[in-house]
Amino acid sequence: MGRRLPVQLFSLAAFNSYFLAPGGKALCIPVLNCYSCPVGTVACPIGSLTAFALIRRIPFYIIGLLGLIGLAVGRAFCGWACPFGLLQDALYRVRSGKWRMPKAFNALKYALLLVLVLALPLLLGGGKMKGANDRITGEQTGALDYCSLICPAGTLEGSLPYLATDVEGRANASYRTWSKIGLLVIVLGLAVVARRSFCRALCPLGALMALTSGISLARLRTDQEKCTRCMRCVKVCPTDCRRVPFGEQRKEATAECVLCLDCVRNCPEEGALSATLGGRAISVSQRRAEKDE
Amino acid sequence: MNRKAWIIAGVIAAIFAALLVVGLCHGDAAYVLKNAQNFCFS
Numbered sequence: 001m002g003r004r005l006p007v008q009l010f011s012l013a014a015f016n017s018y019f020l021a022p023g024g025k026a027l028c029i030p031v032l033n034c035y036s037c038p039v040g041t042v043a044c045p046i047g048s049l050t051a052f053a054l055i056r057r058i059p060f061y062i063i064g065l066l067g068l069i070g071l072a073v074g075r076a077f078c079g080w081a082c083p084f085g086l087l088q089d090a091l092y093r094v095r096s097g098k099w100r101m102p103k104a105f106n107a108l109k110y111a112l113l114l115v116l117v118l119a120l121p122l123l124l125g126g127g128k129m130k131g132a133n134d135r136i137t138g139e140q141t142g143a144l145d146y147c148s149l150i151c152p153a154g155t156l157e158g159s160l161p162y163l164a165t166d167v168e169g170r171a172n173a174s175y176r177t178w179s180k181i182g183l184l185v186i187v188l189g190l191a192v193v194a195r196r197s198f199c200r201a202l203c204p205l206g207a208l209m210a211l212t213s214g215i216s217l218a219r220l221r222t223d224q225e226k227c228t229r230c231m232r233c234v235k236v237c238p239t240d241c242r243r244v245p246f247g248e249q250r251k252e253a254t255a256e257c258v259l260c261l262d263c264v265r266n267c268p269e270e271g272a273l274s275a276t277l278g279g280r281a282i283s284v285s286q287r288r289a290e291k292d293e
Numbered sequence: 294m295n296r297k298a299w300i301i302a303g304v305i306a307a308i309f310a311a312l313l314v315v316g317l318c319h320g321d322a323a324y325v326l327k328n329a330q331n332f333c334f335s
Contacts, residue, residue: 025329026322035329051328052321061316061325067309072300160317162334215305228330278295278302 002265004080005121008089011081015041016269030069030209031076032084036158046117046205047154050145053118054125069126070212073277074219079258088198089238091191101194102241105201106256107188113204116146122142141192148176152184156207200256210255217278218259220252226272233263237239 015033018024018041025035026046029146035044045062078085098153124144147154159180163170190197199206222245234242241256242263243249259275267273267285276282294302316322 023326025333026326028325036332036334040329040333043325047332048325048328051332057324059316059321060312060319061321063307064311064313064316068313071309102299104294119303158334166334215300215302276306278299 004104004260006085007080012083012086015081016081017041021165026159027138028065028206029081030066030075031082032151032153032205033082034154034157036154037161040157044205045154045208046151047147049117049208050121050147053121054145056122056125066208067212070217072208073255074213074216075206075255076257076259077220078203078209079260082199083155084203085196085199085258086189087156087188088196090104091188092195094192094240096192098195099193100226100240101197103198108201109203109207112150112202112247113145113207116144117147117204120144132151133178151179151203152187152202153181153199155180156185196258199258200239206256206258212224213255219276220257221274221276222252223272223274226269228269228272230268232266232268236262236266238262 011031015031016037016039018039021041024041025043027042028048031040031042031046032046033040033044035041035042035047041269045066048062049059052062062193073214093107096118102194121144138210163177187198188200215274220242224245227244229244229246231244234244237253238260239253239256243251243253245252260284261275264273266274269285271284273285274281
């Protein structure tokens with residue numbers, strides 16, 4: 001993991017330190033860390049977008065803020081700061097058979113973003129804000145949105161602590177709650193066998209931030225003269241997004257790139273692969289790269 | 294990045310910044326906070 005693990009651990013602590021920044025929940029940061037958890041520091045962009053859709057209001061603030069973050073660093077928050085990404089990285093280290101998830105699954109998250117985050121709350125929301133019980137468990141209103149039906153981060157940090165601390169809520173838990181818990185188990189199980197499987201297939205926040213990857217100032221850059229096309233960067237890529245530019249084919253990575261820089265760190269050729277921010281190199285491959293994958 | 298790319302990035306940044314300001318003036322941040330507090334189960 002190299003330098004990424006300490007940053008991820010720091011982010012985990014920072015995004016779960018509500019007592020340090022009580023007003024932080026006005027801020028939407030592109031990480032999947034459920035704000036229904038009392039210790040959550042910031043607001044979840046997906047939950048907030050759903051809330052705007054429910055009252056049929058255009059979320060200028062969220063679009064502007066996420067757009068600026070995406071323009072600056074693309075999906076780097078997914079790779080370096082997302083607590084749920086850290087959990088998946090940790091689970092993938094469990095010894096087991098590994099599975100290369102087909103790329104066709106990548107499209108699923110865009111459908112989830114469109115249908116469960118935007119369309120259904122917009123059409124069925126009724127223009128009213130929903131309370132915690134309504135959307136954590138989805139029990140009382142039959143809410144049909146991402147938070148109520150799928151979000152495993154919400155189940156882990158919202159539903160489970162809620163059920164653990166609220167006797168009445170536990171007694172009234174229905175099939176909707178148990179289906180979310182079952183889905184969490186499946187997502188965590190998948191993370192053991194397929195690297196960053198949730199980010200690739202089910203995360204609507206990843207889908208949202210992927211829209212900015214084409215305009216991002218943070219990019220990978222391959223020096224075609226130094227690259228020996230050993231394909232090590234392709235093999236270590238956690239989201240299976242790395243492309244090696246060759247001749248006219250200039251694409252470095254698909255929109256799935258979370259800028260984890262595992263490719264740069266594992267590149268064996270000095271200066272062949274670098275990460276740039278606004279054209280300036282911020283990380284360059286070294287001849288004796290660490291091989292801790 | 295060449296000059297043209299910087300200009301394009303600057304224009305896009307200005308658009309997003311304008312959206313952010315419009316949202317802030319519209320009370321979006323306050324609504325995000327209210328929703329987050331409402332959504333929090335404690």
